[in-house]
Amino acid sequence: MALVVTKFGGTSVGTTERIRAVAERLVARKLAGDDVVAVVSAMGHVTDELVDLANKVCDDPPEREMDMLLSTGEQVSIALLAMAIHALGFDAVSFTGPQVGIVTDAVHSKAKITEVRADRVKQALAEGRIVIVAGFQGITPDGQITTLGRGGSDTTAVAVAAGLGADVCEIYTDVDGVYTADPRLVPTARKIDVISYEEMLEMAASGAGVLQMRSVEFARNHGVVIHCRSSFSDQPGTIVKEADDSMEQAIISGVTHDTSEAKLTIRDVPDHPGVAATVFGRLADANVNVDMIIQNVSEDGTTDISFTTPGTDLARAKRVIAEVVEELGAREWLVDENIAKVSLVGAGMRTHPGIAARMFAALAQAGVNLDLISTSPIRISCVIASGQVEQAVAALHTAFGLDDESVLAETSPACGEGV
């Protein structure tokens, strides 16, 4: 008998038929002898409808009231799912985030979970009931309703699993696991059976959309094992957990890509202390997220600074940079929206030198020009032209033997230089 926390996203509970299917899945789990907690999102279309309503009454709705509004979406889902379980003759009880004791900070629309008081869930489980918990929402210590922002329901599921000491947190989604590359781009991409938190974080940060970084971070910090799997099949998906010896020892876990960013470059900025601090301080003040930052070596007392930012932040970033360029006396600034970031992720990089060189060689052979490069101990990212993303990902996938399941670390050729 295991204690299982399962999470179903908006697509999985998008219609009453799908809610009934989820109910059947949970009941089957209960019948198999497990204690079952389900965390659910709002029905697929509901959040958009609520946002539309808000826009009809207010151009710039206060975030506190948006949280009040949007949190009803999950409340509808949990009630319907509990009812659907009752219709199958089983006992279920639903709890909102506030009821379950998902305590958060007071940053409305992107609150962070600070505590999970799982007593009510534990008691309901002890009474033999299937417990349904609203994802995406919480309550501040002084009783304000909050929402957790993008990917919040995954984080709720992991946090509840941590609070209960669950054996596993299963995240059901519309794909059947984490892949070595996006299967839409690379038909030979294969599902990864087990991956470490660390690699999963790098993959999520560099474009793999299956799991949200926040939930993986939360899982790593609390030692929660995540099983990422499909709502539409019973096949096992991808297990995310602490690295250990039992894991498949691939040098490279996967190739990810991200076409949602834009690149800004400030040319010939005077190279004296505090310049970078000014640029990125001002961007932070304007709430602009910055991903890669590259500053080239100085020449003639000036340098170039480039960075990438999500497309959603681009308009704000441009406003800030236009001001900053003038203040700093830089020559000009440029923006390029037609970029893509291609990344290679693998814990094996630490012990297998030369991966970067092989990566650059493979890209060169495929005729892909590199614009920016940045690295972490287990990731190498290159910015390229967005039109070349498909050939770049496919070339890397092949070059690092990911097309073929038999190519594992022990059989792959070791190379020369370090990264």
Place this chain on the structure above:
Amino acid sequence: MALVVTKFGGTSVGTTERIRAVAERLVARKLAGDDVVAVVSAMGHVTDELVDLANKVCDDPPEREMDMLLSTGEQVSIALLAMAIHALGFDAVSFTGPQVGIVTDAVHSKAKITEVRADRVKQALAEGRIVIVAGFQGITPDGQITTLGRGGSDTTAVAVAAGLGADVCEIYTDVDGVYTADPRLVPTARKIDVISYEEMLEMAASGAGVLQMRSVEFARNHGVVIHCRSSFSDQPGTIVKEADDSMEQAIISGVTHDTSEAKLTIRDVPDHPGVAATVFGRLADANVNVDMIIQNVSEDGTTDISFTTPGTDLARAKRVIAEVVEELGAREWLVDENIAKVSLVGAGMRTHPGIAARMFAALAQAGVNLDLISTSPIRISCVIASGQVEQAVAALHTAFGLDDESVLAETSPACGEGV
């Protein structure tokens, strides 16, 4: 400066346009110097849509989960109304029933308010904000979400007004007050300016649909003055309060009617102690509401028992009576669904004898036959054929001088016999 609690029903907040109109009304009130609390229902269509969803996943949804589901309706309204007020440049804050501290018993779907902890509302008012409260919902001491059943939002408004010691509880509705008769039946019906709790209760109980009995009872028990008025005009409506000398001293306040009931009769039931207790005990066990009960004097050791019950309870009532008739050895039972109840309500009945005789005479003159009669100190009700309800109400309205505003107690003729 007054402290005003206002309540807007589902029609008044049925669309985003109407929500904006309510926001303007509240802001005007705030600008006039009042402290403003608004209690709102779910948008008109929302509750039905939620019930439809529930029926698609479960034939007989648990009431706890229905409360979880339905309470989202008001939560959407309060968030949107708070946003609409922000759009006008004013500060508003919304609270759910649980947040505001509407504590109820645990009878899901028809919970009763046991306590209102209005501290959060008081604090928000002290900060100069317009406060929006979700009607119809509350929370049990152990944290379950409940709903208050039919007319629940009115009761929330009165309870919040009581908790705050508000000067008045304004209930906005789609009619502009309480009338001496239903204006759809009696074109000469006139709006009542002031009415006592006691008369209002009798009118509500006998068919006047404007205010729910529960909210009037709550108002009487806590001395809350209700102002029942139209969402679509600024004209004053009807004030409901403790009877005092300032009130218009009409003998009769109004004529009400109710066509939603059915009559059951048990014929020739042995007349020994405990028979009525058996009949009505069994009906209560089956959750059948009973309105009028008439037992005629015994003849030959048997008697007839008649009672009326809402049409919604008729199927259950018939099942119970079929069993009871057999057990008690009564001759037969009859059901009549084509009935109407016509009532005359007025505190003046206590001091003006002969009202009943005048009522019966007026109905006889209009050719209306009486089936059952029952009375309270300030009400006389007659059951008649449903096809005659219009002529009966009109005849009584005229006979008691309600057509003409100048006919008040001091000018009306005193009559002979008591009721």
